Amino acid sequence: QKEVEQNSGPLSVPEGAIASLNCTYSDRGSQSFFWYRQYSGKSPELIMFIYSNGDKEDGRFTAQLNKASQYVSLLIRDSQPSDSATYLCAVNPGAGSYQLTFGKGTKLSVIP
Amino acid sequence: DADVTQTPRNRITKTGKRIMLECSQTKGHDRMYWYRQDPGLGLQLIYYSFDVKDINKGEISDGYSVSRQAQAKFSLSLESAIPNQTALYFCATSDSTGAGELFFGEGSRLTVL
Numbered sequence: 558q559k560e561v562e563q564n565s566g567p568l569s570v571p572e573g574a575i576a577s578l579n580c581t582y583s584d585r586g587s588q589s590f591f592w593y594r595q596y597s598g599k600s601p602e603l604i605m606f607i608y609s610n611g612d613k614e615d616g617r618f619t620a621q622l623n624k625a626s627q628y629v630s631l632l633i634r635d636s637q638p639s640d641s642a643t644y645l646c647a648v649n650p651g652a653g654s655y656q657l658t659f660g661k662g663t664k665l666s667v668i669p
Numbered sequence: 670d671a672d673v674t675q676t677p678r679n680r681i682t683k684t685g686k687r688i689m690l691e692c693s694q695t696k697g698h699d700r701m702y703w704y705r706q707d708p709g710l711g712l713q714l715i716y717y718s719f720d721v722k723d724i725n726k727g728e729i730s731d732g733y734s735v736s737r738q739a740q741a742k743f744s745l746s747l748e749s750a751i752p753n754q755t756a757l758y759f760c761a762t763s764d765s766t767g768a769g770e771l772f773f774g775e776g777s778r779l780t781v782l
Contacts (some may be wrong), residue, residue, distance in 0.1 A: 565709065591769045600759055600773035601712070645711065649769050656727060657769065659711035 559584045561648050563660035571668050576633040578663050580646030583627070588651025590622055590629045595643045595662065605631060636667045672696045673774035675760050681780045688747040690777045692760030701743040702761040702771065703727075703735060712759065718743055719765075750781040 560583040570576045578592075589608045593601035607613045607620040607629065619632040629648075633640055646660040673694045682688055692701065703715040714727030716735040724735060732754060734746045747754055757778050761771040 561711070589769050593771075600776055601771075602773070603770050606769050647712075647769070656714055656717070657712075657771070659713075661709060661711045 559650060559658045561646055561658050561660035563646050563663045565661055566664040567666050568663055569666045569668055570636050572636060572638060574636050576636045576665055578631040578644050580660055581628045582648045584650050586650060587648045589649040591647040592620060592631045593645040593647060595645060601645055638667045638669050641665055641667045671775060673760055673762055673772055675774035675777045677777060679778045682750055683782050684751055686750050688750050690745045690758055692743045692774055694741050694762045696762050696772060698762035698764050700763045703745045704759045706757045752781045755779060755781045
């Protein structure tokens with residue numbers, strides 16, 4: 558059973574701080590990794606993806622991947638109240654698989 | 670208008686009733702998916718389809734069936750609804766270049782009494 562684990566939170570950070578969201582996965586052969594943001598009562602939307610070890614930056618968001626340790630993280634710099642949402646980590650095992658495995662999500666609350 | 674449209678958005682039904690959730694998309698994507706989301710749980714894949722003639726079971730297909738009526742339409746049926754099928758259901762699409770970027774509909778909240 559392929560698993561994707563996230564701390565459910567809630568994670569509370571003050572406005573302007575860095576929010577750090579973590580995700581671990583069980584399938585060592587996993588190829589690609591995604592972060593989705595889901596506002597309360599809304600549908601998930603993709604905000605970042607990463608395929609290679611290291612960091613990938615997009616604006617205030619940085620995704621970090623360490624395949625050896627089987628974790629992927631999302632850093633949100635200068636957190637804003639509008640970043641308050643649940644963040645879902647998703648993993649594609651690759652090797653011809655087309656099924657994403659989602660974690661349960663981490664709820665982030667940015668306090669003004 | 671939303672690129673991925675789900676109907677109905679909310680539905681309350683009784684145990685044993687047949688329910689159909691419909692999804693249509695204007696993104697031109699070949700791939701369509703049905704997911705289920707329960708409170709505090711991740712998204713679970715029910716069925717997916719890569720084209721009109723291709724239907725595949727996901728993690729939790731028991732108790733569900735699907736129909737891909739056209740490239741743009743993918744419906745999910747519960748033949749005989751039961752209370753533990755109460756959940757939020759999402760339809761999603763993706764193009765053929767990868768399986769990671771999913772575009773979700775607004776969701777259909779189903780309550781089975």
